[in-house]
Amino acid sequence: MLSRYAKLDPETGVYTKPEAPNVVYGSLTEARSRIVNHARLVLARAVTVAVRYTTIRRQFKDKDDHSEAPETSVIDYSTVQIRILPLLATVFALHFTGQVMKETFLSNRERIAQNDFSGMAELHSLSSGLKSLCTDLAANGIETCRRAMGGHGYGGYSGLVQLNADYLSKPTVEGDNWMITQQVARYLMKVAKRITEKHGIKQETRAEKLLEKYQLPHNGTNFNILKDHSALADAFEHRAARMNFGQETINVMWDLYTLFALFTMQNNALEFIQTETVSLDQLNAVPDRIFELMRRIRPHAVRLVDVWALPDYLLDSSLGRYDGRVYEDMFHRAHDLNPLNRITVNPDYKNPELVLGSGDGNAILAKL
Template identity: 50%
Template structure:
């Protein structure tokens, strides 16, 4: 039968025409900016090369995946994970190529923890002998690993983990045992159905000196453990493992539970690069720096900070493109016979989307700075220099908390700004939104880990007060000492910073706010001896202020030091810097005023300044999202298509790709039949539900 809808077209001007006109009005050099953002590590070349291979594989098509049940979605993900590994071998992909393939596919792979935390932990925590044995097996995927730290009863409080690793001096083995239900490992990705090995973090219990029948805990420690039979893939005797079930997102990964019943592992399972248990005496040698045990966690947090920009870039790309194409109502003060306005021309839409667009670029420079600190610190650690470890740990904790909050909240803000179609499957935001909801809580809850930042800053403030003449080796210490001089009456007490007109003063203003909150935390904790628990809200605000200060500073330094961008494009980036900063100041205006970091007069003018900046950014919004070079294959969005064919794609997904529309149902309540032509006797369709 002829389908007359095949010949219908959207009303004019259509999306393609609208986006073409929009792109023509901007002075931003999209290709140049894209190279600036993404070409430093070969990202764009790698993306194009890998994408051309993925799009030829039918199993990697995204056309129908949203309609699959979770078991079928997991089966598909496992098939895709295996295929990507075979493609890696076939095309001799580097590890970065393989990661690019997973990024473009946008499934959280059942192998994700194997390629991230499992291999990283063995590489960083294993002795030379352990790495020589395990790394070839890991890199060849002869074994598949996961990372089992979080438990049913403890996640953020790693020291509170209940799983025991008790040393048996008679057999020279460790005995893993789950003494309670809450000692069950929980949330451990790649472990529920996929992995056969795991890094298992357990309380190290050793005999007390002089009392061999009593055991003393030496804190949590990682062990490498085989958990499934290599032939049958069944759990080994003494281990119970399974998938924890449905979640908000991550339908393609097997988050696990796992318990041990006096399960014995050899002495060699103890990862011993930084600490050891003497097999003859049972004496424990602790690491020089306890934080080294959490190296894998810091690595993941640094990557999360780097990844946040790409996630929010996807959401803002969809939001900008669609709100340019989408038209609603004529201008009340304009020509009533003219075309309806693009939704992005309404300031009430701009205030939701354009500051997020500025945030994407702030996240870019922040992620780049975080990676530089991580790499330099890891080099220091390799040389047994641990001085920068505390700074990296604090920085990664604070930025992980702030950046994932910005990205997760930003995705939802974009979805709501899309109106009704943002709720539909063609938005491209369903999986992105659901999967990213985990980030503010995994790898350290976003509120809990801010205590680590605050503790570090209180320590730095204490040092600055006790040694005021020691030269400052970073911006944080310098701002602390400037504040101390002000407290001593050696500098003006009124606000010295013009946040409206001076770009560097914006940086100084953010630093002063963070320094002031650090001083307050120091005063209440160290001087007034207030309990830690009573200060937690202040400490969270302190961490947020410090991390916002870092973001603004790295954004400013990134633009100031880069001469590779042409003047018209650079001018737009500076407006994005100002918009991000002004929007943040407005949201935190009370603190800036209270900390003397911005004057009341400046704060009064910020709303007008924000609207002025949005008006300047608006003509370039489409070019700015285009510069992230996100392929339609990754977006998987009718609303965010590069060519603007929004309504054609939405109708195609509903009318042609939706499998529900190929089933004829029986709505008559008095008949048992559910699907026309299929009799249900009580053991068919309904019995399967």
């Protein structure tokens, strides 16, 4: 039956169940792990196009600037930054999340090969929850990037129309996001029950350790999320501190990390208030902090998308070209590559011949 863990005796018909029932979902878990890793690449493509195009695109001059300076780059407007730069930070968050997901899956596969199925439940929960979160972030991010580029974002030459159509299935495939998050909730409830019934036992999984912290006495707001990176680290695990980069690069990575964390907090402010994690005064100060971070990240935006080294053929976008030749490529696609331009329409409406000639005249021209 091509089954590695379950067996059916051909003589007696006796069915032997697998030692761990969750092992039958191994292929689903692997697929979800790959989807988590893929989310970063897809969102990186959309953000790369958006950052490059809004940097090249200029519109309107500062009324107080009487010099001969060119018009303002679109990305310098705060209404554009608030849509694109948090997504730039999200790409890096998805990158490190994908790495952890991959490492967790590979380590569990090694344990399963040794008949150790103890990590299957956590792996199933982790892959399900992250698949739901990452695909939602990527799918919504693609659409946000497309809208941020105005009318050109809806053109076929933007590269985002087809990307959006291709990726919209991901929140549904390998488990609808609404359905699999219920499985995560069920796993967490089982873990919570196990912790409350077994006091003093060392907790092994990340979920158990977080739930154990939840049981500790809480005396109100203790975290200074606006200035203290360690406070944010309690909510968002990171590895950036281990990277051997120059100080400027480290500072930019911290800014991206903080922007992603605070932007997420701002969008889920009610939950942080209800759990008394942060004070209302701190949450009220978050928007100003976000704008400050975006001003610091803006000069590095183009280089931050260039580090992904996404080739032009993969982006398939006039707007996101590496060399910045946006309008030349738009003209090339519209004029040279459009097959309709090889058709000559008859201007004489009385003539029954709508199209003049067969369109193959260029093929018989002398090569002089």
